[in-house]
Amino acid sequence: MPFAKNWVEELILEWLLLKGYIALSNVRLRSGRSGGVKEADIIGLRLVKEMREFEENRKGVVEILEIMHVETGCLTKNFEENLKTIRNKFASERVGTIKEITLDAIELESVLGKFRIGYSRLGVSDIRYKPVYIASYVAKSQIDKLKDELKKDGIEFLTLEEVLREIVKDIDEWKKKQVEKGFRATKNITLPESWWLLNLIDYMKTKDFIK
Secondary structure, eight states, X not given: OOOOXXXXXXXXXXXXXXXXXXXXXXXXXEEOTTSSEEEEEEEXXXXXXXXXXXXXXXXXXXXXXXXXXXXXXXXXXXXXXXXXXXXXXXXXXXXXXXXXXXHHHHHHHHHHHHHHHSOOOXXXXXEEEEEEEEEEEXXXXXXXXXXXXXXXXXXXXXXXXXXXXXXXXXXXXHHHHHHHTTSOSOSOOOOOTTOHHHHHHHHHHHTTSOO
16 A cells, blocks of 8 residues: 555545555556556545335345545645636546546455455445545635535535544544444553554643634
8 A cells, every 4th residue: 555645645544544544645546648657645445335115125234335536635736726626626537547546446345255254245235435635724704605606516625624523523432432332441541553643632631722
């Protein structure tokens, strides 16, 4: 797995791991028409089971592949240029390639599982794709306008400040679930050592540097 290119991407990668996703950084996509390599900053994958109704009132369990596609960046231009930049990050050809790559990876895992241990996952019945753009910087006057316009395209727009507040809450929720699942006896536990930035945030929170 390629390393994250900067601390913001590393933070988002760790955040998705905290939320239960398999997280990948700098995922190579198809080359563009004018050449050059296209990449997706962060992709999170998670298989979830849902009960679905079929014909003749039959019910059954299906597996949904959840794809969380996150792009990050510093938006220093005017509103129209920033909006265009974000939309290009989630262009239809990029989204299509991401779905193909991730679905192939899940199906390969299923084939290998059957070959190695005689067990195969349920077939993926649907793909749930969620695009998110996280701005490490953007003029305050543009935030609400960008949120409103991108919502029309199904794209969630967040500032880094909003994400950091969410991460603090998610760390507490992760610890709570560890206890509920029986993995730990107390919520006074530490995060996995490899989650460097999340550990820093958690340490600062315990020392009341952040609320």
